[in-house]
Amino acid sequence: MPRHLVAALVVASLAACRAGEPGDAPAAKGGADRPAATEVRAASFDPAAWRAPADSEIPTDSLGASIRRGLALLQHTPDSLPHYAPGRIACRNCHLDGGRNVDAAPLAGSHARFPKYMERTGATITLADRVNYCFTRSLAGRRLPVESREMSDILAYLAFISRGVPVGAKLPGAGGLVAMKDTLVGDTLRGASVFRGKCAACHGADGAGNPAIPPGVPALWGAKSYSVGASMAREERAATFIWHNMPFGAGKTLTPQEAFDVAAYVNAHARPDSPGKELDWPAGGAPNDVPYDTKSGHKAHRPPPVLPRTNADGAIVPRPPRAATL
Amino acid sequence: MPRHLVAALVVASLAACRAGEPGDAPAAKGGADRPAATEVRAASFDPAAWRAPADSEIPTDSLGASIRRGLALLQHTPDSLPHYAPGRIACRNCHLDGGRNVDAAPLAGSHARFPKYMERTGATITLADRVNYCFTRSLAGRRLPVESREMSDILAYLAFISRGVPVGAKLPGAGGLVAMKDTLVGDTLRGASVFRGKCAACHGADGAGNPAIPPGVPALWGAKSYSVGASMAREERAATFIWHNMPFGAGKTLTPQEAFDVAAYVNAHARPDSPGKELDWPAGGAPNDVPYDTKSGHKAHRPPPVLPRTNADGAIVPRPPRAATL
Secondary structure (H helix, E strand, O other): OOHHHHHHHHHHHHHHHHHHOOOOOHHHHOHHHOOOHHHHHHOOOOOOOOOOOOHHHOOOOHHHHHHHHHHHHHHOHHHHOOOOOOOOOOHHHHOHHHHOOOOOOOOOOHHHHOOEEEOOOOEEEOHHHHHHHHHHHHOOOOOOOOOOHHHHHHHHHHHHOOOOOEOOOOOOOOOOOOOOOOOOOOOHHHHHHHHHHHOHHHHOOOOOOEOOOOOOEOOOOOOOOOOOOOHHHOHHHHHHHHHHHOOOOOOOOOOHHHHHHHHHHHHOOOEEOOOOHHHOOOOOOOOOOOOOOOOOOOOOOOOOOEEOOOOHHHOOOOOOOOHHHO | OOHHHHHHHHHHHHHHHHHHOOOOOHHHHOHHHOOOHHHHHHOOOOOOOOOOOOHHHOOOOHHHHHHHHHHHHHHOHHHHOOOOOOOOOOHHHHOHHHHOOOOOOOOOOHHHHOOEEEOOOOEEEOHHHHHHHHHHHHOOOOOOOOOOHHHHHHHHHHHHOOOOOEOOOOOOOOOOOOOOOOOOOOOHHHHHHHHHHHOHHHHOOOOOOEOOOOOOEOOOOOOOOOOOOOHHHOHHHHHHHHHHHOOOOOOOOOOHHHHHHHHHHHHOOOEEOOOOHHHOOOOOOOOOOOOOOOOOOOOOOOOOOEEOOOOHHHOOOOOOOOHHHO
16 A cells, blocks of 8 residues: 555545544544644654664665665674774674664664754764764764765664654664663772673673674674763663663573672773763763763773773764864 | 653554544454554554654754754855865755755755665665765766764754654655656757746856855856766656746746746756766666766756866765775
């Protein structure tokens, strides 16, 4: 059935419903309780019922080719873009299930919520800039040129897995990783023990990851892991990712305390620096677990040793500069 | 009423409706005619009922500041960005009513339909690239740096006037200007007569526009007008804009033939060149009224004299190049 017919039928049946059952229909509530214009526009969207499209729904046309390339880049980031993602860590390692997993910093719906104001940046940024925060901080690499085909492809994929989400709507997980119910304090010694027992088999006792285990196990510390400026370098952020998703395939089996312990242990190790990180949260408001000092007054939470960046030239995503300066 | 409650009520009432009136509800049509998953996702959106948010709905937060700056740039393009829009023509001159006017190449909903494959380009492009086609072709200026604050602001405004449109949905006008019902052949002599009678008072007998008439009347030809590579330089595209919207405030009063006559007259005059235009529609399929030859075999329709570009360096929006070449 053509989409516009489906839409017309649904609207028609809703109208018939309202006419036939005035006592139950929202329209019968009267003018005083009428939702504002913006609410009306989004009223028929149910975030809980929405599901991201499956890969099998990627169209077979030219746009579909771009979407598929974008997905491939998220899956095989260091292999496809070694200059921009030089580590042993790919987009897919955090954004599980092609970015559809609501417990793993979902990418689904991301196209609908950008541009947005980002407090860490202190500016309104585009989704392309947000992608580049992943490249520079989480992948400890370089900014992917915003005008490149690869960025277009990634953005096409992000729009694809946002299909049907009204522009401006936020899905569960829109703020990134789900916050842990309680913020605990991790113990690195206990964390080392849990790590040896439940993490090291895949990630290695040295945290270096393992490319031989499909689809590739990421490095958790060292030169090929995420930088100190990544969200994952924050204890609570790492703990919530670990608790929800790790051990891989057995998420939610650790206790929250164990998750914080492992997070503290992992994040105590040396990792790449993140140039410019001291400028984060320029208006203040840095979360407690940010592991570095900021000029706006935050004091580092358990700062790890940092490794000098060999790719410092492209490692910063500036606040969007005035065109006159470019 | 909170938005999620409204949504829940609507969904609930639809469900009740289906249960109570199985004969009329689309769900009762049976499995064979069941819409595909993608259709279900967008089924509750009614493009005809959707209305773009008003300026008064721009939020008062930091994102709202960006949205307002974006709107101001679309309104006062040459004043705000003289390096990028050096002519006597602004975004608002084609995109009337802040981009909400469905008869005037609406910007409303644009955020929901990009990235998309563009046949003229022969590639999947982002909305930022599409904006830059306006800067380089319609404003006969230079590419606005995609990573600039000004571009972020414009994109923030475009997302704002797309709020509530499901990602992937197309509104009326999504393809640009509404096609004229009949494609006629304009007569420049008749067009000159109509122009003198109904257009010259504002646009000037020399087509140079008039900045003294608020909010500024654009130049229709000459060095400060749109380039030969703009959609408006195509006879049918200009005719449909003119017929729907001109004389300003008295649209739809000319006959379609008069609109084509004026379009032919206006577009017969010299205007800025558009470097690289011969590469348009690389896979063929250029519309009949494109006024320049293409390498894929199109023969120019009534090509106007072209003026050399003084800003040729930034006048081309390339197909997104591979990152490795940047």
